[in-house]
Amino acid sequence: MTNWNLYSRGDKFFAIVVSVLIGMFTVATLYPFIYIAAVSFSSGFAAQAGKVVLTPIDMTVEAYKYILVDPEFWISYRNTFIYTIGGTAVSMLFIIPAAYALSRPQLMGRRFFNLFIAFTMWFNAGLIPFYLNMRDLNLLDSMFGIILAFAINAFNIILLRNFFEAIPQSFEEAARMDGANDFQVLWKVFIPLSKPAIATITLFCIVARWNGFFWAMVLLQSQEKIPLQVFLRHTIAKLSDDDEFAITQLDAAYSAETVTAAIIVCSIIPVLLVYPWIQKYFEKGILLGGVKE
Amino acid sequence: MSTATDKQPLPARRPKRSLKDRTTWLSDHIRNEWRLYLMLLPTIIWFIVFLYKPMYGLQIAFKDYSIFKGVAKSPWIGWEHFQALFSNDQFLRAVSNTIKISALNLLFGFPAPIILALMFNEVLHAGYKRAAQTIVYLPHFISSVIIAGIVITAFSPSVGIVNTVLGWFGFDSVYFLTKPEWFRPIFVGTGIWQEAGFGSIVFLAAIAGVNPSLYESAVVDGASRWQMMWKITLPSILPTIIIMLIIRIGNIMEVSFELIILLYQPATYETADVVNTFVFRQGLQSGQYDFAAAAGLFNAVVAFVLVMFANTLSRRYSRTSLW
Numbered sequence: 364m365t366n367w368n369l370y371s372r373g374d375k376f377f378a379i380v381v382s383v384l385i386g387m388f389t390v391a392t393l394y395p396f397i398y399i400a401a402v403s404f405s406s407g408f409a410a411q412a413g414k415v416v417l418t419p420i421d422m423t424v425e426a427y428k429y430i431l432v433d434p435e436f437w438i439s440y441r442n443t444f445i446y447t448i449g450g451t452a453v454s455m456l457f458i459i460p461a462a463y464a465l466s467r468p469q470l471m472g473r474r475f476f477n478l479f480i481a482f483t484m485w486f487n488a489g490l491i492p493f494y495l496n497m498r499d500l501n502l503l504d505s506m507f508g509i510i511l512a513f514a515i516n517a518f519n520i521i522l523l524r525n526f527f528e529a530i531p532q533s534f535e536e537a538a539r540m541d542g543a544n545d546f547q548v549l550w551k552v553f554i555p556l557s558k559p560a561i562a563t564i565t566l567f568c569i570v571a572r573w574n575g576f577f578w579a580m581v582l583l584q585s586q587e588k589i590p591l592q593v594f595l596r597h598t599i600a601k602l603s604d605d606d607e608f609a610i611t612q613l614d615a616a617y618s619a620e621t622v623t624a625a626i627i628v629c630s631i632i633p634v635l636l637v638y639p640w641i642q643k644y645f646e647k648g649i650l651l652g653g654v655k656e
Numbered sequence: 657m658s659t660a661t662d663k664q665p666l667p668a669r670r671p672k673r674s675l676k677d678r679t680t681w682l683s684d685h686i687r688n689e690w691r692l693y694l695m696l697l698p699t700i701i702w703f704i705v706f707l708y709k710p711m712y713g714l715q716i717a718f719k720d721y722s723i724f725k726g727v728a729k730s731p732w733i734g735w736e737h738f739q740a741l742f743s744n745d746q747f748l749r750a751v752s753n754t755i756k757i758s759a760l761n762l763l764f765g766f767p768a769p770i771i772l773a774l775m776f777n778e779v780l781h782a783g784y785k786r787a788a789q790t791i792v793y794l795p796h797f798i799s800s801v802i803i804a805g806i807v808i809t810a811f812s813p814s815v816g817i818v819n820t821v822l823g824w825f826g827f828d829s830v831y832f833l834t835k836p837e838w839f840r841p842i843f844v845g846t847g848i849w850q851e852a853g854f855g856s857i858v859f860l861a862a863i864a865g866v867n868p869s870l871y872e873s874a875v876v877d878g879a880s881r882w883q884m885m886w887k888i889t890l891p892s893i894l895p896t897i898i899i900m901l902i903i904r905i906g907n908i909m910e911v912s913f914e915l916i917i918l919l920y921q922p923a924t925y926e927t928a929d930v931v932n933t934f935v936f937r938q939g940l941q942s943g944q945y946d947f948a949a950a951a952g953l954f955n956a957v958v959a960f961v962l963v964m965f966a967n968t969l970s971r972r973y974s975r976t977s978l979w
Contacts, residue, residue, distance in 0.1 A: 367780060374881045381778040388772065389788045392795060392853060395806050398817055402809060413820040457702060460695035470692050471685065480703060486960045488710035489952030490932070491939040495727070496710045512706050515699060545691040574799030577914045581940055592801045596918065599805050620815040627805045634797055642793060645857075 396631070403427070403625040407618030425616035426625035430598075436626070438587055439594035446509060446579075446590050447572040454514045454568045459561065462520050463549045466527035477524075484517045497582060504584045513571075513578065519564050526560040527553055563644045570641065573634065591630050599623050717953045721946035730946075737950035746925075747951055750934040753927060754955075758908040760844045766904055768848050769855030770897060774885055776856060777863050792853025804918035807846055808833065834923040843919065843928070847912070862896040863889055899970055906966030909959040931955045 370378065401419050402410050409420035430436055464470055465477060502508030530553060538548050554561065576592040583589050589597075602619035617625075634641075686693075712727070717737055719730040741747045772792070779785040795803070811818050811832040819829040832838045870888050879887070913932035920928035931951060939948025 369875075371880060377881050378778055378780055381775045382781070382784065385772075385775050385779055385785075385788050388852075389791045392792045392849065395810060395849075399806055399809060402815065410815045413815055413817075413823065415815070416817060416820060457699050461699035464692045464696035467692055469685075469689055470696070476696065476700070479700070483703065483707045485963045486711075487956055488707070488714050489949065489956050490935050491945050491949040491952055492710035492713035492716070493706075494940060495713055495716070495945060496706070499726075500705070511702075515702055515706075520699070545689075545695070549695075570797055574797075574801075576799060576801050577917070592799050595805065596801050599801075599808065618815075620809055620812065623805055624809060627802050627809075630802060631798065638794065638797065641797060642790060645793070 399624045399627050402621055403628045405621060407615050407621050410621050410624075411618050423616050426621035427629075429617050429622050430625050430629065435586060435594060436629075439589050439591045440629075442506070442588060443573060443591040445506065446575065447569055450510045450514065450572040451565060451568040453510055454519070455561070455565060457515050458520055458523060458564065459554065460549065461515075462523035462527055463545070463553060465520070465524045467545075477521075480517045480520055494581065503582055504588065505582075506588050509575075509579060509582060513575065519567060523557070523560055523564055526557055530556055559644065566641055566644050569637075595626050595630060598626055714949060714953055716946045717950035719946055721949075723945075737947050738954070740947065741951055741954065746929065747931075747934060749926070750929045750931045750951075754909060754911055754930040754932075756927075757840060757843065757911050757930060760840055761847060761911075762904055762908075764844055765848050765851070766901065768852035770859050770893075772852055773856040773859035773863060773893075774889060776860060777889060778881060778885065789853070793857070794853075795850040796854035798850070800912070800914045800918060803846060803850060804915060807842065807919060811842065833919065834921065836924050836927040839920065839924045839928045843916065846915070858900065859893055859896060862893040866892040895973075898973060902966045902970045902973070905969075906963040907959075908962055909955050 367375070397417065398415070401417060402415050403426055404419035404422055404424065405415045406421035406423050406425070409415060414420045465473060465480075467473075470476070497503055497508060497512060500508070502512060534552050534556065535548055538552050543551065574592065575590065576596065579590050580593050580596060583593065602623055716727055716730065718732055718734060719727075720733045720736075721727070721730045776785060776789065779788070810816050813819055813829045813831040816832075818832065823829065830838075832842060866889060870892070871884060874884050874888060909931065911930045911932070913930055913936070916928055916930060916933050917936060920933065932955065935948045935952045935955070938944045938951065
């Protein structure tokens with residue numbers, strides 16, 4: 364079916380046109396990243412004059428120096444690691460046992476519990492009641508609050524529950540014969556059998572935590588608790604509002620834009636490093652939770 | 657999103673006879689299965705504390721809420737906030753903007769991943785296809801703050817590449833992000849750039865599931881690739897397309913407001929302000945919690961009705977509920 368030699372001339376033409384269009388879309392996807400990287404390594408003056416198109420102009424690392432000596436940058440970077448690792452660990456501690464329990468037919472009230480969890484995907488109290496609740500719980504400006512309050516999402520539980528349900532009964536029965544209880548069945552049978560599903564959900568959590576911005580911005584006030592994304596937001600807002608910065612730095616080696624670009628590059632790098640791994644599991648994951656017959 | 661629940665083995669039998677039998681059965685059951693309930697308990701408590709308790713707090717939409725009195729003790733005022741909302745031009749504008757932005761997303765953002773998947777399916781060189789896929793999935797994993805940073809830089813009047821290119825053709829520099837007429841095209845375009853690639857995965861999976869014998873017989877009949885795409889591939893993935901469309905319709909009220917908060921400014925509120933950004937400003941920035949909660953409740957109820965409607969539709973269409 365995909366033998367080039369069997370293609371008619373029209374088919375060859377079609378295949379070439381499609382490949383070119385795909386190439387164009389790919390370049391269009393990639394270009395903004397290349398452009399930002401180029402801006403980050405350009406001099407403030409060249410960037411300000413709109414000279415940067417593809418490669419750095421007046422190559423310099425001044426923008427990186429500006430950002431890398433800022434202790435707040437490093438604190439926020441550290442915080443993002445804490446939120447990502449701590450948050451993901453807490454999420455898994457909740458999600459895995461709950462998904463297991465919900466997947467067992469002998470659980471009484473299973474339909475009710477499933478509905479209880481799924482209902483939150485369809486109806487959400489919204490920003491204000493959630494915020495006031497966090498305030499009542501004394502979890503404003505709390506790192507623990509951020510980790511705990513966003514630990515679970517109904518979709519992930521349902522995803523893993525479906526996966527557990529698809530594991531054949533015989534595996535569990537064999538373990539039961541050997542006298543295993545539910546904790547042991549989960550730990551020794553279900554978790555090893557569900558590595559791809561668990562890896563997928565772990566990655567969902569990691570990406571959500573790494574990118575999490577809105578609630579961290581709303582809930583955290585202390586500078587020493589904010590994650591990288593909020594720091595980035597503050598810096599972009601500060602630099603673009605600060606006219607003086609732009610004018611006084613016009614002839615300087617860096618400008619508001621090159622510094623912004625440098626921070627963007629710094630926060631994308633870790634994502635790029637784990638991306639091959641992410642991609643491997645996400646494709647599986649989206650199909651796991653995707654539309655089934 | 658599946659019906660796996662219905663296919664499971666029978667649940668444990670519960671005797672329907674005397675009360676005594678049932679009590680014995682129950683205590684046996686708990687004695688044998690307490691571990692299951694223990695595993696579920698933390699999650700149930702979490703849902704109550706973080707998701708159901710705020711639903712109880714939603715009553716402030718009908719109250720004159722005071723921080724000092726708290727949710728329960730603030731006095732009821734009925735529908736006053738809702739009356740104020742529906743005579744508030746900004747709120748009505750936000751509702752209309754939400755619908756307009758969603759409509760644009762549906763019109764341009766929905767077909768994009770389908771077209772992309774159909775094109776990927778026609779690329780012959782496996783390595784080229786793989787590389788292109790790897791790249792187009794990437795923006796999905798980038799945070800909205802970075803996406804906004806890229807958009808702000810690219811569209812900036814001095815530095816921005818967009819204005820640089822316009823300059824080559826003799827156009828004057830435009831400060832796009834302050835122009836209300838440019839907000840929606842930029843927002844929807846950014847969405848396509850970020851999500852079209854990743855969105856194509858679902859359709860590519862559907863294409864992979866098409867029966868190969870259909871193509872084989874089409875080849876025997878001398879059909880071209882172009883004809884096969886229209887007459888075999890597209891009709892075969894139509895069920896997936898319809899399900900995804902239904903999901904989108906169910907999510908009309910869910911515009912990605914994080915990105916809007918990062919990109920809009922007072923100059924563009926006119927076209928950019930959606931219900932959730934309105935709630936954010938009125939509630940979290942101006943402290944009118946009760947009024948903003950009413951706007952949020954309106955949004956949540958409309959969204960709930962839409963999702964229920966979408967699920968009914970999909971059940972009727974495919975005998976598969978979305979969850």
